[in-house]
Amino acid sequence: MITLEDIARQAGVSHSTVSRALADSPLVHPDTKKRIQDLAREAGYQVNQVARNLRFQSTRTIGLVIPEVSNPYYPKLIQQVADLAREAGYSLQLHLSGADQAAENTCLASLREQRVDGILLVTAERGLVAREQVNALVASGVPIVLMGWVEDAEHIDMVMGDDAKGGYALAQHLIGLGHRSIAILGKPSHRGGYDRLFGFKTALEEAGLALSEEMQLVANSDAEVKSGVIQLVGLTAPPTAIFAYQDSLAALVIGHLTDMCVPIPQAMTVVGFDNLDLATYICPHLTTVGGHIEPLAAQFVNLLIARIRKTHPNTSPQRVVITPQLVVRGSCALPRRESSITKKTSSPGGYYQQLPTRNTQETSR
Amino acid sequence: MITLEDIARQAGVSHSTVSRALADSPLVHPDTKKRIQDLAREAGYQVNQVARNLRFQSTRTIGLVIPEVSNPYYPKLIQQVADLAREAGYSLQLHLSGADQAAENTCLASLREQRVDGILLVTAERGLVAREQVNALVASGVPIVLMGWVEDAEHIDMVMGDDAKGGYALAQHLIGLGHRSIAILGKPSHRGGYDRLFGFKTALEEAGLALSEEMQLVANSDAEVKSGVIQLVGLTAPPTAIFAYQDSLAALVIGHLTDMCVPIPQAMTVVGFDNLDLATYICPHLTTVGGHIEPLAAQFVNLLIARIRKTHPNTSPQRVVITPQLVVRGSCALPRRESSITKKTSSPGGYYQQLPTRNTQETSR
């Protein structure tokens, strides 16, 4: 790799003159400046940012820690963050904390060693896993912004979607349509899961609706979604609507219901959460809440950059809350006629039991 | 930020002793070593990788340049690459080259300045946009591996999926089912698009099937997919199958067909390419080709790491080609009866014209 010294030798000047010339400093004679710049270009000189970073005590790099990227929620976030960071003149160091939550610690430690100028941490689950690392970071003055609700972290900047309001809006919509028997299904470890359910249940309670145990299902995998759906449909009194609190799970629910020949939305209403692209890929299109990711990403980055630039040196920790909007699409309908349930449920094994199963065999060759 | 010098002062030794102690060198007395290590831990010392990088002339970081991340193909790739890089002890610098292809140049220049140890470049379109940058990189000995077919780049390592074979396999499958009138639809700028079509057309030709102009549609956006689907369905003799050469486009095709009440696969067979997660989210599940991403990512990273470590100092440029496998799911069926077409097409406006349109109104509040 070619250095300032190399150019200096060729130009017959000192390396500081070269440095100045390449920085377009007015302190160097126009002629020499031009000569040096030409020389550097021809030689293909590229400044060594590592040396520069050491000198400046700054890397113009921000670290982004994300649980994973296969969940389609995150790519949308990454895209936004990457674009905003680039516009602000920062590179992005990406770390996936992964399912193994101890990795969050390693990621943060690594970013700290790399002397990134700031850190964006998307918490994987409710609660902060790498608490000591984060506190150490804060203590040593490294700007850090969290995404997602975290308790006992009043001293840290945080942005989050108002998952509770989103859940509340969905429940209200379903209740407004006339649904009285609603099931919920999801992955409890999901970051916003708790609040999504909380808001949803609040609306149910306000409407005087009870939520029995058998209507609350846990699904951490596609297999569990499937068995959950089978279980719900097999009930003597199946729900008329299902709230899957992530779009990808809702998509799977719809897939399994369709496999079981349960028409959507006529026989079952399904709603999701996040309004990911896949919400309009599936059929029928998914009713969900969304629009929060973009502003969330924007605030996430802006807050960090502001801290890095010390625009607000000692302002108290910020809290940014974005409320998602209801997006109504084809996966919702009025509840199926109660009478039809009452009639059918007299036969043992549940309402849908006698329906044929669609062939979903899959082969690979 | 606390430095070696700080610890040295506290311990009453020189900074070089501290450096040795923290590197667990046998050259330092066990007692002092222990004392220094304890001191460093308590003080929360973290080595400054920037200084270290300057010293070692290596950053243990690799750059990943990807066109975008909203196309669901890429997240899958990122996840694999990130995991493999971490396992090999490398951090990942992520750059999105974006739609604006001049940005590819900027990304590469930036990575070079940052002195990453190697670069993984996923080309955005057929052909290498930032050719001079890449050549400069190669010339200065920076390891770089390309993903995607690129012409006139014999001197560079490259990995790619065998898009032509994938297209060929899909066509053969459709032909085997009895389809004779097949349309293709896609985004021509897509990296593998050309080869996917080439393989597909080859199989058609071998089977003696012609592909008229009206059966070849370009769709760069959802709107164009929609108008394309409408156009196809409105033909006097509509195709019996559609090959959308990206899964996401195939999903949109299925969505629009369903909106138009064209039953899939009974009235229309649809196939995609890549076997992304969304292929099983949609209904019916998509027949596609896949399984290439994972091995591709593995070879992508392994090749680069091998170059960085100079395992094969001067081996000739490598070519890794991964053949995708056919994945048969529910979106394919035998072609609809020809007789039914012949009868119906007598009515003006095309076969499907009289079908009602599903309500797809979307509201937000």
Place this chain on the structure above:
DNA sequence: CTGAAAGCGCTAACAC
């Protein structure tokens, strides 16, 4: 076993 000193490549005060 430990310390002094050089040097990675760069910028910026400080001479001249």
Place this chain on the structure above:
DNA sequence: GTGTTAGCGCTTTCAG
């Protein structure tokens, strides 16, 4: 205008 020099924090000879 330009050169000399120090120093960012670290590792690693080279002396002792």
